[in-house]
Amino acid sequence: MEFSYYMPVRVISGADCVLRNANVFDPFGKRALIVTGKSSEKNGALSDVACVMHQLGKTYKVFDGISSNPSAQSVREGAALARSFGADFVVAIGGGSPMDAAKAIAMLARQDAEDIFSHSISEDVLPMIHIPTTAGTGSEVTQYSVLTNDRQKTKMSISAPFLFPKIAFLDGKYMRDLPQSVTVNTAIDAISHAVEGMLSVRANPITDALAKEALKILMGEYASLSSGKYSAESRQNLLVGASVAGMVIAGTGTTPVHGMGYSLTYFRNIPHGRANGLLLPAFLHKCAEKIPAIISNISAALGMGIADFSKKISALLGEKEHFTDTELHDYAHRAAQNRNIHNCAAFFNEKELYNVLQEAIGNHG
Amino acid sequence: MEFSYYMPVRVISGADCVLRNANVFDPFGKRALIVTGKSSEKNGALSDVACVMHQLGKTYKVFDGISSNPSAQSVREGAALARSFGADFVVAIGGGSPMDAAKAIAMLARQDAEDIFSHSISEDVLPMIHIPTTAGTGSEVTQYSVLTNDRQKTKMSISAPFLFPKIAFLDGKYMRDLPQSVTVNTAIDAISHAVEGMLSVRANPITDALAKEALKILMGEYASLSSGKYSAESRQNLLVGASVAGMVIAGTGTTPVHGMGYSLTYFRNIPHGRANGLLLPAFLHKCAEKIPAIISNISAALGMGIADFSKKISALLGEKEHFTDTELHDYAHRAAQNRNIHNCAAFFNEKELYNVLQEAIGNHG
Structure with a gap:
């Protein structure tokens, strides 16, 4: 029972x-930088936030220069705008990238x-309110x-307790017109x-409880x-399930499934969720030999x-x-360097990662 | 799926x-008020904290004037000491009362x-580190x-998001010599x-997931x-289970079980946990007619x-x-005034609360 758990976001x-809940925005200051992708104008989230801003007499600037798998360069542009505008807080609207x-x-x-990837993050961070528009x-x-690290040709995460948003608003209505492929991949x-x-080696009773609940909701x-076909209730369920699953990885981190998946996204432009889906079943299959109880x-x-x-x-x-065999060897090699290789209760060396990739997406024909 | 959830304590x-984890104490300032009961000198918690304070070059004062079911008067004495000492933060060691x-x-x-019970609490609160020595x-x-409200002859809670401790340390070793009656009641x-x-009417997927996990651990x-007979692991399990259950009520609040139980404690000095245990089964029995699915x-x-x-x-x-019938009528009347009467998915009027009390602790002989 050695563990620590920290989840300071108000959901x-x-x-x-x-x-x-317009009042929730009130304490964060007068000027907001709204960070978003291009689609939030259509899904209604941006106009809801704009409405609240007007209501509270706050001003805002919209930065919608974030593309999929954002680079360090694009976040520097956003930060420059936040500084020149004198933003007191950030409102994020969108999927994982924004x-x-x-x-x-x-x-x-x-x-x-x-270097954003080796920077030691202090607590001096603008407060954030996050509004997901994918689940x-x-x-x-x-x-x-x-973020995408072009020098190392992969996605890399920066991580610090000061990067938790203050607030997460979960409203499935913003997903009403989300394309089927995006809905499924996310x-x-x-x-x-x-x-x-x-x-994860960091799994504990709290993250396990949340993980089981998330799987019950999502598989439901x-x-x-x-x-x-999605009812409003289905959309909300998927969103809540995804957030509960997010609480899990906030406590545990991810495993080589993500480590391998980053290459599929970086080199072949396969959406992040789909990449995980291609790899997860074969990874679980191999785990069954190493950690049968888990x-x-x-x-x-x-439930199956x-x-x-x-x-x-x-x-x-x-x-x-x-995928070619050369690609699989390269991805296995890269995943073996990722730190999340040590985060799984079952250890996989490079050869074993290659075997997972081979079973999952190898050329079996 | 309308709910909100907030659990900012680092566990x-x-x-x-x-x-x-001495480093965890470091950012909270130089001077600590340690609030505790009389037994923390014996269970080792106070000496662990003192050791960390010395290590970090911090000074502290111990306020051990807290008895069971503390009154507004005793917390005022503690606050006066915190002010005169110039405390930067508070370390709480003990059971529910401290x-x-x-x-x-x-x-x-x-x-x-x-009036502490009607005071509107602002965010200006000393940061707190809590170390439970009961589960x-x-x-x-x-x-x-x-706290005990002698004017209204009951226990009453004050509540505000600013009253969450920053840190909770869970170490079952402090419970090694806890008497059996206290262990069972808590x-x-x-x-x-x-x-x-x-x-609770405020139950949501997150609190339900935590509640189920807590019950699995505790009933285990x-x-x-x-x-x-308790192994070190049993003690730790009970402590973690109790904390996870605490996370549940942080989100949901309690029900008339607590509302009725307060009278048993105020008027008959029955320990709080025992009071709940006397009432809970009969309350669940009546709930089965009103909310069978829950x-x-x-x-x-x-699991039963x-x-x-x-x-x-x-x-x-x-x-x-x-208990006499007069007592039961009085307790039902008091519980019917408690705000947690509206917090249960099944509503109980005063007559029904009396029936629960009658079934639970009435004179059946």
Whole structure:
């Protein structure tokens, strides 16, 4: 029972929670930098926030220069805008990319960092309010900011307790028109977070309890994910499930599933959640030999064996991409360098990671 | 899925966690007021904290004037000492009484309050580090301070987000010599917290997940509770289980079980946990008619039906106290005024509360 647990984000969930909790924005200052992707103008989240800002007499600037898998360069642009505007706080609206970028922006707005990836982050960070518009990353409840590191050709995370948002608003209505592929990929990301949290050496009774609840909620929406038909309740369930899974990895970190997946995203532009989905079942299959008791707990939480889980994830993923053997060796080599290799209760060396990649996405034809 | 959730306490669990995490005390300032009961000198907690203080070159004063069910008067004395000493932070060591008192002291050290129970608490509160030496109250992870209100002849809680401790250290070794009666009463309090959280109108997926985990851990130690024999692991389990149950009520609040129990403690000096244990089974029995689905979830989490649970709790409680019918009517009347009457998914009017009391502790002979 040696563990530590810290989850300081205030989570507010429900229909119209932003509009209905305008007072929550009040203590954070007069000037907000809103960090977002291009789609938040369509999903209604930006206009809800703008409405609250007007209501409270606050001013804001919108920075929508964040693309998928944001680079250190784009967060520096956002931070420069935050400084010139004199922002008191940051509101992040969007999926993982804007939400993660917002954390780095909130930090760089107050701290100079030569190399953002090796910077030692102090507590002087603009306070943040996060509003997810996809249900997957969990960034709204984590201390992680995953950015693209072009020098090392991978995604890397910066992490510090000061990067937790103050508030996370969870309103599934912003996901009403989310494309099916994004919905499925992000849901798989959330499922992977909950499962990887249970595999972590840092798993503890609290993160395990949250992981099981997240899997119950997320797998409970499998029929929606499979059919592509979502009620308002399904959307809210997926969002809450993804946030609960985010709370898990805030405590546990991720495993080599993420470590390997980063290469699929960096080199082949495969969406992050899909990358995890391609790898997770084969990884669990290999884990079953090394840590059978944990895999049996995960099966119980999923309500099915690993083989059935694999089939269900495969059905969601559809046709898989093809990879050369050279690619797999390269990805295994890179994943073996990632620090999350030491975060899994089962250790995998480079050869074993290659075997997982081979089973998961190798050319079996 | 309309809910909010906030649990900002950093929980650090494990053997010797205070000594091994001295650095955690560092940012809180140079001068500590240590609030404790009389027994912390014997259980080793005070000497661990003193050791860390010396190591870090901090000074401290010990205020051990806190008795069971502390009054507003005793917290005022503690606050006066905090002011005269110039305390930068508060370290609370003990069971529910010192931990709850420490919160009011940390508040009164910085804010003047004519009537502590109707005072509107601002964020200017000394930061707190809580170290429980009983496994029950969960005060180390809640925003509540339960004090005795002699004017209204009951226990009343003050509550504010600023009353959450910053840190909770969980080390079961401080409970090594805890008497069996205290161990059992506090464990029953924790079980009651988890169950009452599931009964609350504010229950949500996160608090339910935590409640189920707490019940799994706590009921998993039933054999220890029943035999009075505790390994170091059992002690740690009971402590972690009680803290997880505390996280539940931090989100949900309690129900009329606590509302009725306060009278048993105020008028008959029955320990708080025992009071809840005397009332909880009969309350669940009546709830089964009003909210069968929730009771069935609770049964699943307990791993047994309500009838079996009643027998197990009764076995721990031993011979019950006797009450007159006048007492029961008075307690029902008082509980019907308590605000937690509206916090339960099943509403109980005064007559129904009387019926619960009658079934639980009435004179059936």
